[in-house]
Amino acid sequence: MEREKRMAGDYEVYQALPIGRVEVILGIDMANTEKPYLVCYCSQNNLFGIDQFYGAEGFADYMEAMREFTKLLHWEIEKLQTERSAITEPMPPIQPVQCLPIRSEDDLSGRIVVIRQEWLRPEFRTSDNQLVWVTGGFGVSGNSRGRAVYAETLYSGDEYRYNREDLMGFLKPEHTPTWAAEKLAQRQAEKAPLKPRPRGEAR
Template sequence: MAEEKRMVDTYEVTHAIHIGDREILFAVDDGKTDCPYMVCDCTWDNPLGIDQYFNAVGSADYLEMMAEFADRVQAQLEAVKAERDKITVPLSPFTPEHCAPNDYGKSIENKVVVIRVERLRPEYRTADRQLVLAVGGFGAHANARGRAVYTVNLYSGKESRWNREDILGVLKPEYMPGWAKERLKQILAEQQAKHKKQVQER
């Protein structure tokens, strides 16, 4: 079976590179003689996780558009490098030896768990991206039928959804870094305050 073509409107995507928080696309529509080449950005940062295309530019000049494509990829590389330079904690990733195995017969709710590095994008396979607090979701329960695990990243505080199989295991206490202990205290305090406020508003 032929692979389904990826389309952006009438343009077929011929090159795509995902770096950092977006994907850069180069697309072609040979039927548009005045503007057959197009470059745009794509993200999925929305509740439904659907493709969102923006910053589109087009031209009849292939080299001009390929230069635009390359420039955007380079800009994303520089943005990721700058982001990494600001990280103030050790980056070495956590491995299976740092975790208690992901036992599906046990709950992981309210525990610090480690995301598998292979489930992270190559540029984000670092410790600050791996350590999360599991705060809910059917997948966090013991012997769960569901897969979803809702988490809070200990370094950034960002809330995310993972599947139970994305989790390497529960972090062993002896491997919990100092920065993670401090952030965990802050996150738990914030959640407690949030819960208290919700109860009072009922």
């Protein structure tokens, strides 16, 4: 069976290189006589995990398009390097032996879970990207038929969509790094409901 073409609008995706949180796309539409080459970004971090193309620019010349393509890649690499340099402590990846398995009946809402290394892109296979706080989704309930799990990265607070099978387990308490315990306490304090003032208390 013929493989379905991946399209960015009218352009067939010719090159797609994942880097950081995006893909850099080069598309070709030879029916477009003025600008047959397209360079843009693509992200799938949305509710349905579908392609979202943005930042598109058309080119008449292939070499000009390739120069723009490589320039966007270089920018994303620089952003990753800047992010890494801001992290001053080691972030070794979390291994399966450090986790308790997630059972089908476990409810995940409001819990800290570990993302499988193989789900993450190579540049993100570190503990600061693996530890996430589950916030919702049809896959969080025990024995649910749903798969979607929405979570915030514990270190940065960035929001992502996962499937339940992307989760490796619950981190064993003895393997919890100091930074993770501090981040969790901070986030719990931020999300705690404010206590009402007693009547008559000065504002």
